[in-house]
Amino acid sequence: xxxxxxxxxxxxxxxxxxxxxxxxxxxxxxxxxxxxxxxxxxxxxxxxxxxxxxxxxxxxxxxxxxxxxxxxxxxxxxxxxxxxxxxxxxxxxxxxxxxxxxxxxxxxxxxxxxxxxxxxxxxxxxxxxxxxxxxxxxxxxxxxxxxxxxxxxxxxxxxxxxxxxxxxxxxxxxxxxxxxxxxxxxxxxxxxxxxxxxxxxxxxxxxxxxxxxxxxxxxxxxxxxxxxxxxxxxxxxxxxxxxxxxxxxxxxxxxxxxxxxxxxxxxxxxxxxxxxxxxxxxxxxxxxxxxxxxxxxxxxxxxxxxxxxxxxxxxxxxxxxxxxxxxxxxxxxxxxxxxxxxxxxxxxxxxxxxxxxxxxxxxxxxxxxxxxxxxxxxxxxxxxxxxxxxxxxxxxxxxxxxxxxxxxxxxxxxxxxxxxxxxxxxxxxxxxxxxxxxxxxxxxxxxxxxxxxxxxxxxxxxxxxxxxxxxxxxxxxxxxxxxxxxxxxxxxxxxxxxxxxxxxxxxxxxxxxxxxxxxxxxxxxxxxxxxxxxxxxxxxxxxxxxxxxxxxxxxxxxxxxxxxxx
Amino acid sequence: xxxxxxxxxxxxxxxxxxxxxxxxxxxxxxxxxxxxxxxxxxxxxxxxxxxxxxxxxxxxxxxxxxxxxxxxxxxxxxxxxxxxxxxxxxxxxxxxxxxxxxxxxxxxxxxxx
Numbered sequence: 001x002x003x004x005x006x007x008x009x010x011x012x013x014x015x016x017x018x019x020x021x022x023x024x025x026x027x028x029x030x031x032x033x034x035x036x037x038x039x040x041x042x043x044x045x046x047x048x049x050x051x052x053x054x055x056x057x058x059x060x061x062x063x064x065x066x067x068x069x070x071x072x073x074x075x076x077x078x079x080x081x082x083x084x085x086x087x088x089x090x091x092x093x094x095x096x097x098x099x100x101x102x103x104x105x106x107x108x109x110x111x112x113x114x115x116x117x118x119x120x121x122x123x124x125x126x127x128x129x130x131x132x133x134x135x136x137x138x139x140x141x142x143x144x145x146x147x148x149x150x151x152x153x154x155x156x157x158x159x160x161x162x163x164x165x166x167x168x169x170x171x172x173x174x175x176x177x178x179x180x181x182x183x184x185x186x187x188x189x190x191x192x193x194x195x196x197x198x199x200x201x202x203x204x205x206x207x208x209x210x211x212x213x214x215x216x217x218x219x220x221x222x223x224x225x226x227x228x229x230x231x232x233x234x235x236x237x238x239x240x241x242x243x244x245x246x247x248x249x250x251x252x253x254x255x256x257x258x259x260x261x262x263x264x265x266x267x268x269x270x271x272x273x274x275x276x277x278x279x280x281x282x283x284x285x286x287x288x289x290x291x292x293x294x295x296x297x298x299x300x301x302x303x304x305x306x307x308x309x310x311x312x313x314x315x316x317x318x319x320x321x322x323x324x325x326x327x328x329x330x331x332x333x334x335x336x337x338x339x340x341x342x343x344x345x346x347x348x349x350x351x352x353x354x355x356x357x358x359x360x361x362x363x364x365x366x367x368x369x370x371x372x373x374x375x376x377x378x379x380x381x382x383x384x385x386x387x388x389x390x391x392x393x394x395x396x397x398x399x400x401x402x403x404x405x406x407x408x409x410x411x412x413x414x415x416x417x418x419x420x421x422x423x424x425x426x427x428x429x430x431x432x433x434x435x436x437x438x439x440x441x442x443x444x445x446x447x448x449x450x451x452x453x454x455x456x457x458x459x460x461x462x463x464x465x466x467x468x469x470x471x472x473x474x475x476x477x478x479x480x481x482x483x484x485x486x487x488x489x490x491x492x493x494x495x496x497x498x499x500x501x502x503x504x505x506x507x508x509x510x511x512x513x514x515x516x517x518x519x520x521x522x523x524x525x526x527x528x529x530x531x532x533x534x535x536x537x538x539x540x541x542x543x544x545x546x547x548x549x550x551x552x553x554x555x556x557x558x559x560x561x562x563x564x565x566x
Numbered sequence: 567x568x569x570x571x572x573x574x575x576x577x578x579x580x581x582x583x584x585x586x587x588x589x590x591x592x593x594x595x596x597x598x599x600x601x602x603x604x605x606x607x608x609x610x611x612x613x614x615x616x617x618x619x620x621x622x623x624x625x626x627x628x629x630x631x632x633x634x635x636x637x638x639x640x641x642x643x644x645x646x647x648x649x650x651x652x653x654x655x656x657x658x659x660x661x662x663x664x665x666x667x668x669x670x671x672x673x674x675x676x677x678x679x
Binding site: 367369413414416418437439440455458459460461463464465488492498500539 | 586589596619621622623625626627629630632633634650657658659660662663
């Protein structure tokens, strides 16, 4: 109010307000020259309009008497001696903010017609004669639906697709004043949020209120609805101008994709009776095409996300694999085999063969606690450190001591590493084993059922306590002996009953059958896989084996093939 | 499935676990551990009497707490270690890193001596 007793007061108008002397007026003026209900300011078509309500002294805008006038910001409304300035507060939010779902709309919409959205539109009842006109109408509508489908089918980006769907709706239904698309905020959530809004007039900033009842009806029963505000009928019949009351007819159809409701399309008109009952079928058809496009765009988006994650993992996998041996060593008199099977693309398991001076070979099998990219990358670093320490220290227990300090230096609390380090002297066939909390080394001897498990000499995992010391144990491989090294993923593999494969079952699989490296490895893996069955709860599994070939094994057969002299 | 129960005996937190402490349940335990440390609880007893199964992720969670409380001059003690978890602790040689007790009372008592 710029002039009058209540000068300086601001009145906020949401939808409508009445100025007058009556106590129930939102702008209540105690002045006998003001009528009881003098004037009304209300929203219409997104604009604010002032109307004189048949007052005694008239209503003025910028000092000009008016009966009804569309207000512009800055206009001065005059009522008797009072002056009020009209201002609009800019709606700076996203356009979609202007769509709200309400439980109760002032004018509760009345459903005029519904159409089952699961039905194919434009169905012609076969037991009924169809007029030429009707066929023509059907054909033209099919053409329209097809054209819409053509226009939107290849838009895979929702930000392009949704506005285009709205454009097409405006083209197909010229009487449309406002249209919007609501989609689930996340797939399967069932929670619809407005995603795109289009209005015929840019000046139209009015909030679009949508009845929750109608939306639930559209979603729940999967049908398209045509409604008209119930009170509109009465007002229309009473002869008042309908345009001023924000009366609308509206249509709303579900976006059905593979029988799942992805969202809704909604259009309304502020002109009475814009949409005919036949339009509902056409809207349903367009909604069907739109749903297909939205569904495809959504799948495409998910695929892109997956691809990005996949690329990250593939990068980590490449880094990790670049640190793993490309092939097993080929050393005369020995047979090697190795298997590295990460639970995911990347894992915390690793192994390495390190050529050492004086005809020795370092064999490493380890497991970085934790999974995924972080464990994989740490593993890559650990492999490098391990190689460095292996070359600078001769005794395996000393190598582990240095490595323990290096792991602790990272300062990562939940990081620890179990590792088994074996140094094989190729000339003497002596193996020196040092173990940092890792699964014990097993030697399968040539005779069936004969195993040695090195479970006595082991220290703490790397990275648990500073100044940890380790011990090593020596064992000389005899002809036909296989050194079997593995990670805990092999024995911790669980079946559907969440039982672990376990050490006993593993040893059992190693006891029977051929003693060579590839055979032991295959038997261990297949025994584990048989036990686990279809259960998907698997950890990384790594197995590294080395067999000292039996140089006497072929002798008996040689004797047989050499015919006795005589 | 892992169920756990947290009790306070003076300044010692007794953490009783039941069920499986594995890759599936370890993240929940890690959250509890973060809470403990945020509250500056550095004397912890893990009562594993009803723990049926532990895997490397579960051990990782316990080792993580162990390393963190030790930097704060605290300690983690283990009570009633048996069955598969006992085998895993032995296998990983963690029986050498942790003080292990027959009963929760003994473990709590040790913090006070």
